[in-house]
Amino acid sequence: MMSATATLAEQAIITPEEFLQNWQGHRGLTRRVIEAFPEKELFEFSIGGMRPFAELAKEMLAIAGPSLKQIVTGLQESFDEKRAGITTKKQLLDAWDEATEQINLYWQQIPLSKFRETINLFGQFNFPAIVNLTYALDNEVHHRGQGYVYLRALGIEPPAFYDRL
Amino acid sequence: MMSATATLAEQAIITPEEFLQNWQGHRGLTRRVIEAFPEKELFEFSIGGMRPFAELAKEMLAIAGPSLKQIVTGLQESFDEKRAGITTKKQLLDAWDEATEQINLYWQQIPLSKFRETINLFGQFNFPAIVNLTYALDNEVHHRGQGYVYLRALGIEPPAFYDRL
Numbered sequence: 208m209m210s211a212t213a214t215l216a217e218q219a220i221i222t223p224e225e226f227l228q229n230w231q232g233h234r235g236l237t238r239r240v241i242e243a244f245p246e247k248e249l250f251e252f253s254i255g256g257m258r259p260f261a262e263l264a265k266e267m268l269a270i271a272g273p274s275l276k277q278i279v280t281g282l283q284e285s286f287d288e289k290r291a292g293i294t295t296k297k298q299l300l301d302a303w304d305e306a307t308e309q310i311n312l313y314w315q316q317i318p319l320s321k322f323r324e325t326i327n328l329f330g331q332f333n334f335p336a337i338v339n340l341t342y343a344l345d346n347e348v349h350h351r352g353q354g355y356v357y358l359r360a361l362g363i364e365p366p367a368f369y370d371r372l
Numbered sequence: 373m374m375s376a377t378a379t380l381a382e383q384a385i386i387t388p389e390e391f392l393q394n395w396q397g398h399r400g401l402t403r404r405v406i407e408a409f410p411e412k413e414l415f416e417f418s419i420g421g422m423r424p425f426a427e428l429a430k431e432m433l434a435i436a437g438p439s440l441k442q443i444v445t446g447l448q449e450s451f452d453e454k455r456a457g458i459t460t461k462k463q464l465l466d467a468w469d470e471a472t473e474q475i476n477l478y479w480q481q482i483p484l485s486k487f488r489e490t491i492n493l494f495g496q497f498n499f500p501a502i503v504n505l506t507y508a509l510d511n512e513v514h515h516r517g518q519g520y521v522y523l524r525a526l527g528i529e530p531p532a533f534y535d536r537l
Contacts, residue, residue: 220487
């Protein structure tokens with residue numbers, strides 16, 4: 208098993224470890240974007256009728272940890288993007304940090320073969336696990352980019368996009 | 373070689389073909405975002421001092437094709453995100469379509485081993501090719517998300533984010 212894994216790591220263009228590192232790098236940046244918002248604007252500011260950034264971050268939370276949990280345990284969580292219990296920046300950041308740990312813990316329990324198995328995430332998204340995980344990452348980058356516009360509109364300099372490598 | 377490739381395709385969590393498909397899916401969506409802008413706003417509208425969407429799209433063009441060209445041929449292009457010759461939506465869309473073909477053509481010429489070789493892209497970004505390519509994709513999703521806010525601020529419904537699978 209060890210040598211098979213080593214061979215894969217040399218050949219695959221993206222290994223599980225690299226995918227996780229990239230995602231957690233993005234999640235660290237998203238955390239800094241949350242931090243950059245003033246408390247009130249985090250929950251209230253929006254442009255063009257879009258959701259405030261706290262709601263976008265709650266959607267990311269609703270996807271990340273629960274996706275990993277279902278992939279590893281098979282237990283399907285309900286998709287809860289409201290997270291009604293989170294009403295302050297500190298609560299949002301604490302939930303973010305909990306998800307960071309949850310993702311790291313579950314990630315280590317995903318056998319290589321499982322990444323390519325089809326899973327019906329939240330009973331709605333019936334794709335190979337890696338496609339669902341790629342979607343989760345892309346969705347976070349997409350919405351965080353929107354947070355950058357909110358911050359600029361508020362006259363606040365966002366953290367550097369490339370500060371993840 | 374065939375069986376080694378087949379084994380890799382079964383084991384890798386992301387194959388070159390899947391990475392390309394995901395990227396071109398995103399590029400198709402970005403093209404529809406360009407199309408959704410009125411001509412004038414594409415080149416002039418901005419929020420919070422940010423670049424208009426045409427300039428963000430030009431940055432994507434400056435990265436995508438030239439990165440592939442350097443990875444395949446070793447020839448380093450200058451990083452030209454100004455693209456002064458592009459002043460209309462049609463020119464931008466035509467350049468987008470040319471890049472789509474260029475990416476597809478070069479992609480087929482990247483040996484598997486090359487994805488993990490370090491390359492100093494544009495003489496500035498000294499990372500394994502796959503890290504540089506992942507950055508290109510993430511950067512596009514990031515900036516396109518900003519385009520969504522521009523469109524919403526203009527009262528225009530953007531294309532669906534998930535319309536890529």
